[in-house]
Amino acid sequence: MRNIRAKKGLEIECKGWEQEAVLRMLYNNLDPEVAEHPESLVVYGGIGKAARNWESFDAIVETLRNLEADETLLIQSGKPVAVFKTHDEAPRVLLSNSVLVPKWANWEHFHELDKKGLMMYGQMTAGSWIYIGSQGIVQGTYETFAELANQHFGGSLKGTVTLTAGLGGMGGAQPLAVTMNSGVVIGVDVDESRIDKRIETRYTDVKTHDLDEALRLAEEARNKGEALSIGLVGNAVDTHRAILDKGFKIDVITDQTSAHDPLNGYVPQGYSLDEAAKLREEDPKKYVELSEASMAKHVEYMLEFQQNGAVAFDYGNNIRQVAFNNGVENAFDFPGFVPAYIRPLFCEGKGPFRFVALSGDPKDIERADEEMRKLFPDNEKLLRWLDLAQEKIAYQGLPARIAWLGYGERVKMGLALNRLVHDGEISAPIVIGRDHLDSGSVASPNRETESMKDGSDAVGDWAVLNALVNTAAGGSWISFHHGGGVGMGYSLHAGMVVVADGSERAERRLERVLTTDPGMGVVRHADAGYDIAVDVAKERGIHIPMITG
Numbered sequence: 001m002r003n004i005r006a007k008k009g010l011e012i013e014c015k016g017w018e019q020e021a022v023l024r025m026l027y028n029n030l031d032p033e034v035a036e037h038p039e040s041l042v043v044y045g046g047i048g049k050a051a052r053n054w055e056s057f058d059a060i061v062e063t064l065r066n067l068e069a070d071e072t073l074l075i076q077s078g079k080p081v082a083v084f085k086t087h088d089e090a091p092r093v094l095l096s097n098s099v100l101v102p103k104w105a106n107w108e109h110f111h112e113l114d115k116k117g118l119m120m121y122g123q124m125t126a127g128s129w130i131y132i133g134s135q136g137i138v139q140g141t142y143e144t145f146a147e148l149a150n151q152h153f154g155g156s157l158k159g160t161v162t163l164t165a166g167l168g169g170m171g172g173a174q175p176l177a178v179t180m181n182s183g184v185v186i187g188v189d190v191d192e193s194r195i196d197k198r199i200e201t202r203y204t205d206v207k208t209h210d211l212d213e214a215l216r217l218a219e220e221a222r223n224k225g226e227a228l229s230i231g232l233v234g235n236a237v238d239t240h241r242a243i244l245d246k247g248f249k250i251d252v253i254t255d256q257t258s259a260h261d262p263l264n265g266y267v268p269q270g271y272s273l274d275e276a277a278k279l280r281e282e283d284p285k286k287y288v289e290l291s292e293a294s295m296a297k298h299v300e301y302m303l304e305f306q307q308n309g310a311v312a313f314d315y316g317n318n319i320r321q322v323a324f325n326n327g328v329e330n331a332f333d334f335p336g337f338v339p340a341y342i343r344p345l346f347c348e349g350k351g352p353f354r355f356v357a358l359s360g361d362p363k364d365i366e367r368a369d370e371e372m373r374k375l376f377p378d379n380e381k382l383l384r385w386l387d388l389a390q391e392k393i394a395y396q397g398l399p400a401r402i403a404w405l406g407y408g409e410r411v412k413m414g415l416a417l418n419r420l421v422h423d424g425e426i427s428a429p430i431v432i433g434r435d436h437l438d439s440g441s442v443a444s445p446n447r448e449t450e451s452m453k454d455g456s457d458a459v460g461d462w463a464v465l466n467a468l469v470n471t472a473a474g475g476s477w478i479s480f481h482h483g484g485g486v487g488m489g490y491s492l493h494a495g496m497v498v499v500a501d502g503s504e505r506a507e508r509r510l511e512r513v514l515t516t517d518p519g520m521g522v523v524r525h526a527d528a529g530y531d532i533a534v535d536v537a538k539e540r541g542i543h544i545p546m547i548t549g
């Protein structure tokens with residue numbers, strides 16, 4: 001079995017730090033500390049992979065080792081397909097993953113192509129090599145629960161119990177985000193090893209197989225007003241029904257099983273993990289039917305919790321759509337998390353800015369954190385987040401930090417990091433990137449672009465323009481994907497990564513890309529008629545011909 005480890009240190013094996021950055025981030029994505037199932041190249045989110053197969057992985061590594069500073073490598077669904085001479089301010093890598101012509105954009109056709117070795121599912125940051133483990137989503141999850149607490153519980157989750165399922169790569173952030181907001185959470189996962197991983201990385205406090213014990217612990221903590229996260233081993237359909245039957249009060253209900261992928265991401269009721277794996281191989285059609293029927297029940301139970309007074313929201317896995325397609329007519333009675341809690345941030349170009357220390361030295365991230373505190377002394381939310389992150393986040397693979405920053409802030413931080421690398425205060429180059437789940441990079445009508453003010457939820461042009469303008473601006477690697485988050489047919493999205501190596505060239509590229517990228521978020525929301533975005537565009541001088549003149 002292959003054992004890929006994140007590469008650290010100051011010695012490079014590529015012809016420049018930019019190519020080395022790509023290589024290190026690819027390795028990092030597959031480090032067992034970071035990836036969910038590295039042996040099959042799966043990073044997170046169902047079957048979100050870093051490369052199509054091991055032959056492709058080896059060929060990518062070899063090509064990166066030899067790539068010149070004025071060449072660009074092309075990746076087609078996890079396979080290296082060409083190297084062209086471009087120029088030294090163009091991206092070193094361009095990636096397109098899982099993109100299908102709309103009429104064929106469904107899981108059936110994808111699986112056919114995948115079986116023939118012609119496709120790979122890239123999720124969002126798996127196939128675009130900027131996954132940083134569960135931390136990548138923690139702050140977004142934290143912000144979501146914080147906003148929920150503001151809207152429904154007077155600013156804190158203290159004295160409340162949240163019920164959710166799915167403690168995988170991204171869903172594993174939920175327990176920590178709830179306890180950071182002082183609440184109690186029961187996180188159900190059918191795969192015990194996923195809960196163990198969350199306990200090892202301190203994202204979850206305790207594990208149990210016993211539902212009654214989970215409820216007792218939750219009730220005690222709720223009564224004392226203490227924060228506690230409980231990992232409960234079980235199938236969500238069983239546990240949720242039992243909790244409803246016992247009349248136990250749930251205050252918040254959501255879900256992050258990989259419902260976007262009924263074949264690989266969700267375990268049907270009544271099946272052990274082994275039985276599920278066997279059925280998946282032997283009769284995938286039946287598997288999908290059972291899986292979708294279970295999800296329909298799952299959503300019915302979420303609706304029942306909502307009717308009993310819980311705050312319910314969809315956490316970006318498309319489970320409402322699957323339930324709706326399988327007869328649950330009121331599946332969309334609870335909202336998605338973006339329109340409910342996140343959209344105002346997107347209007348300001350705010351989103352999951354992240355950076356990674358290529359040296360592997362945590363001191364580099366500490367120095368970067370310190371700089372962020374200096375640059376944004378009045379941003380209380382950010383400072384509170386940094387305190388919590390420094391105290392509670394265990395790094396996975398290369399040390400990294402996530403920080404939600406908006407238009408203007410990202411470029412400020414990016415240029416500051418480049419200066420610190422130049423001055424030797426940070427020991428090696430820093431990779432700067434983001435999730436595809438961002439303000440101006442995604443079209444996903446059941447998630448990021450749900451209920452847009454002007455009804456433009458399904459307009460994919462914005463994601464394409466994001467990738468194009470970031471390429472023109474000179475990102476280090478730029479990606480375009482289909483199907484991330486919510487599955488085939490439901491989303492189009494783009495990724496951006498840029499390397500701060502301390503050079504003047506990097507400074508120029510950072511200045512451009514960290515302006516165009518969040519700028520697209522402001523523009524997209526201004527165009528849709530959001531006043532906050534129009535104001536931000538006017539105040540900060542973004543040129544939108546038919547709005548700012």
Ligand code: NAD
Nearest residue numbers: 045046166168169170171190191236257266267316317485
């Ligand atoms: P993952 O595949 O790593 O984890 C999914 C987990 O669900 C697994 O641990 C699996 O054992 C568990 N599971 C499956 N069926 C179950 C069942 N019936 N009962 C209990 N547990 C079950 O995926 P991930 O990276 O954690 O992502 C989870 C979902 O959230 C995906 O659909 C993803 O696209 C979506 N997502 C949302 C956001 C967001 O910010 N809202 C961000 C990233 C991903």
